Amino acid sequence: MKEEIMKFTPSIVLGFCLAPTLILSACTNAGAISTTPLPCDSSLVINTSSNSISAVESYAQQLSCPTPSVNICTAFDIDNTLITNEPNLGGxxxxxxxxxxxxxxxxxxxxxxxxxxxxxxxxxxxxxxxxINFRPVESITAASIASLQAQYQTIAISSRGFSSLATTTRQLAANQIDMSVNPIGDHQFDNSFLQQNKYKNDLKMYYDGIYYVAGSSKGETLLNMIQYYRNKMGQPNLCEVLIMLDDTPGKIDDIILNLKGKIGIIGINYTALPQAIDxxxxxxxxxxxxxxxxxxxxxxxxxx
Incomplete structure (x- = not known):
């Protein structure tokens, strides 16, 4: 579920470079990504699109990070990014x-x-x-997530609220997706993440590798979470670059807006399915x- 349903603003694709931040824009399909090494720091900002989840690993492999398992983090929206029921009821x-x-x-x-x-x-x-049974968006979705989890700290971040815990867990498990394998952070339960959302109709919570933001800003939430774990774990280089895949352009824009200049960000608008917000x-x-x-x-x- 998306925070705004009648406001649909497509991303404006611009390509330019402004020191000291590297800003890149591109529209990519599977296999159409450059092999040029990318900086592993907060100067990196890429706003792009792809019709395949494989773009996440392709970009990760281009990053010139000294300790990829710490420096690179990946994050995924859930609905119409990991799993879907389109066009049927429940999607x-x-x-x-x-x-x-x-x-x-x-x-x-x-x-x-x-x-x-x-x-x-x-x-x-x-x-x-x-x-309702959901299915993976691509046949390679579960395998792609497992491959990324073996290399990088990986989470899901959804506009769903914490009230959907049982539903979300069941739907992901039915599609062989387990986000608790290698999540961002110290892998410990932390009740400090439990907060009421701004609409006063659900709760936010980070649990078992899934951040339920309940309609709140994903960008602000990700920034606060990464900074929190950097301090808690004494790892200032944690998630030097975050790669985010989301099917809603506005969510990618929000994440880039909040992370730019603080954390390297590769925001990928996922175009495998028609825009559900339209x-x-x-x-x-x-x-x-x-x-x-x-x-x-x-x-x-x-x-x-």
Whole structure:
């Protein structure tokens, strides 16, 4: 689920260099990345796009870092980046449509909060999604994540809230993705990350390699987390460069805005699927036709 559903601003691609920061822009497909060594420090800023998750490892291999396992970190959005259910009910586009209905048509019978009473929209969506099987965006997704985890500290960072813990864990596990293998940080449970989000409707939390930001800024959250672990672990060179893959251009822009000049950043807008935030990629008629069966399942579960 995305923080803003009706505001879609495509990235403006510019290429220029301004000292002391190296700023690069490119649109890439799998295998179309330069082999030129890249600096391993806060001067690096790349805003790019790719239709394959393999771009993350390709960029990581170009970085001239003395200790890659410490200096390089990778991060991934979840919905429509790691896993998806598009175009069916329960997917990211459906979630954006649901958020739109809360404002435009709150009495719509297909709005999740009208199926499940006394819960908020995110909790209702999370409960419904628990019953739905997602699939990997690419056939190589799980293998790519495992390969990166063997080399670099790797996390997922999602606009989902902490209320979706059970749903998210189940969906990732069903697709052989385990983000707890080699996450950023000291691998210890830390309840200082548990905070209420700015909307007062869910919690933020970093747990088992997944940061649930509950609609908050991913860029600000990542910066604070990396700085926190640098101090806590006495590793000032932790995550000298972060490589981020996200299917929403605005999220990449936010991450670059917050990290630029402080942490090297390679922001990759993932284009493997149509933009779920764009209403032209919504399918209300399909979702309405799929809803009765799911409504009946929920009813049966609550009346056994």
């Amino acid at each position: 990211e586009a459906w979630g954006n449509w649901q958020e739109y209905l809360t404002e435009s048509n709150p009495n719509n019978p297909y709005l999740a909060t009208n199926w499940l009473s006394n819960v908020g929209i995110y909790q209702a969506q999370s409960g419904i999604r628990f019953l 209403p032209k990629n919504w399918y209300p008629a399909l979702w309405e036709s799929q809803s009765p069966e799911l409504m009946n399942t929920i009813y049966d579960l609550n009346h056994q």
